[in-house]
Amino acid sequence: MNIQTIKGFKDILPDEIPKWDFVEQLLRKLFKSYHYKEIKLPILEETTLFARSIGTGTDIVEKEMYTFDDRDGKKITLRPEGTAPVVRSLIEHNLMAATPLAKLFYIGPMFRRERPQKGRYRQFYQAGAEAIGPSGPLQDVEMILFLSQFFKEMRISNLTLEMNSVGCPQCRPNYKALLQEFLKDKQTGLCENCQRRTLINPMRVLDCKNESCQKMLHNAPEMVHFLCGECHDHFEEVKSGLGVLHTVYRINPRLVRGLDYYTRTAFEWKSDFQGAQNTIAAGGRYDGLVKELGGPDVPGIGFAMGIERVIALMDPSLTPEIELPLFIAALGKTAQEAALLILAELRENHIGAEMDFQNASLKSQMKKADRYNARYVLIIGEDELKSGKATLRQMKTKEQEELPLQTIGETLLEKLRPPI
Ligand code: ATP
Numbered sequence: 001m002n003i004q005t006i007k008g009f010k011d012i013l014p015d016e017i018p019k020w021d022f023v024e025q026l027l028r029k030l031f032k033s034y035h036y037k038e039i040k041l042p043i044l045e046e047t048t049l050f051a052r053s054i055g056t057g058t059d060i061v062e063k064e065m066y067t068f069d070d071r072d073g074k075k076i077t078l079r080p081e082g083t084a085p086v087v088r089s090l091i092e093h094n095l096m097a098a099t100p101l102a103k104l105f106y107i108g109p110m111f112r113r114e115r116p117q118k119g120r121y122r123q124f125y126q127a128g129a130e131a132i133g134p135s136g137p138l139q140d141v142e143m144i145l146f147l148s149q150f151f152k153e154m155r156i157s158n159l160t161l162e163m164n165s166v167g168c169p170q171c172r173p174n175y176k177a178l179l180q181e182f183l184k185d186k187q188t189g190l191c192e193n194c195q196r197r198t199l200i201n202p203m204r205v206l207d208c209k210n211e212s213c214q215k216m217l218h219n220a221p222e223m224v225h226f227l228c229g230e231c232h233d234h235f236e237e238v239k240s241g242l243g244v245l246h247t248v249y250r251i252n253p254r255l256v257r258g259l260d261y262y263t264r265t266a267f268e269w270k271s272d273f274q275g276a277q278n279t280i281a282a283g284g285r286y287d288g289l290v291k292e293l294g295g296p297d298v299p300g301i302g303f304a305m306g307i308e309r310v311i312a313l314m315d316p317s318l319t320p321e322i323e324l325p326l327f328i329a330a331l332g333k334t335a336q337e338a339a340l341l342i343l344a345e346l347r348e349n350h351i352g353a354e355m356d357f358q359n360a361s362l363k364s365q366m367k368k369a370d371r372y373n374a375r376y377v378l379i380i381g382e383d384e385l386k387s388g389k390a391t392l393r394q395m396k397t398k399e400q401e402e403l404p405l406q407t408i409g410e411t412l413l414e415k416l417r418p419p420i
């Protein structure tokens, strides 16, 4: 039987790569102007890192993690998210001592064993950013602004920014108790998961994707009304900052994050499309996480964005079809050697060029050039060699011209060099 990819995993084929390149290049450019530096971290971490940070009552830790025993018996996990590894690294290398505010970004694969659907995979890619260290509410605004600019430059409209505050360890327990009380007599209307969540993590009921559970939440108490003074002021300042930038948002009192470490600001960018897979990017503040993982008591905020979901929504005109600038059709051994020299000169100048090493007929080489979507074809045959000229054919217009072989390199470079 043929071997195929594992369920929920997928190949990203060459035709899709221009989109991925575009997204990554834009991200890198924007991150640079927002003064974020890249960090590359391992894909495997000790299981404890995620269990301790994400929280044991969460979907990710309960059922989505790829966890294995290493050969020495140690439990290791394919990373399901990027924030905990970033924080682990900052602590391990004492990076917070070296910078007043660590502003970092990552781009790479994450792994969660969930039910595969369109826009939901078991290996997927995230781009994320973290700002860790003393900051203020406008740091939250900066993160949101980054995404807002990114989506604008990707020409993705139809996105809604949703905001909420999930409070802090001072005000949340009180709210959780109220919510638990509210949910007590609604258990029969809730899904099995939410019945369990009511006991261990009642706020997770709020963002259950089950419609029947959502119906039970009518008139449920809302965290925003139970924030402590400091959380309230923080949220007001975030909203005011967004107002200054004319950023449109919607308060969603049901918005919570699926990970336990979040505090205060939570936000999500959602699209109109894709049904249950409509969250494109999500983030929030995690003021207790660094201390929880053994570092100093500093606040942090971050977001993660699903790259597959961005690519599904991006404007295709941003990545026009790839074109091969030049194909050389050379006929006969001597012509092929001449072509090889021209090819080398073009490639030394970083111009894309290709030829056929099969020494096939002119017809079959022209076919190849077509398949490669070549802009020009240079034809060098025995006759051309004798007369010291080659034929350059523009594939779209079918126009042809004779070019002297002696200066062919320079002539082609002039024609093919991309405009500066
Ligand atoms: P969802 O509600 O869709 O399950 P989540 O709350 O689990 O998302 P986060 O942990 O906040 O997602 O991850 C941030 C982003 O990463 C999501 O908004 C989404 O774009 C992307 N993402 C998360 N899980 C997957 C997945 N299994 N496949 C593809 N993209 C994903």
Ligand code: MG
Pocket (backbone or CB within 6 Å): 258
């Ligand atoms: Mg999820």
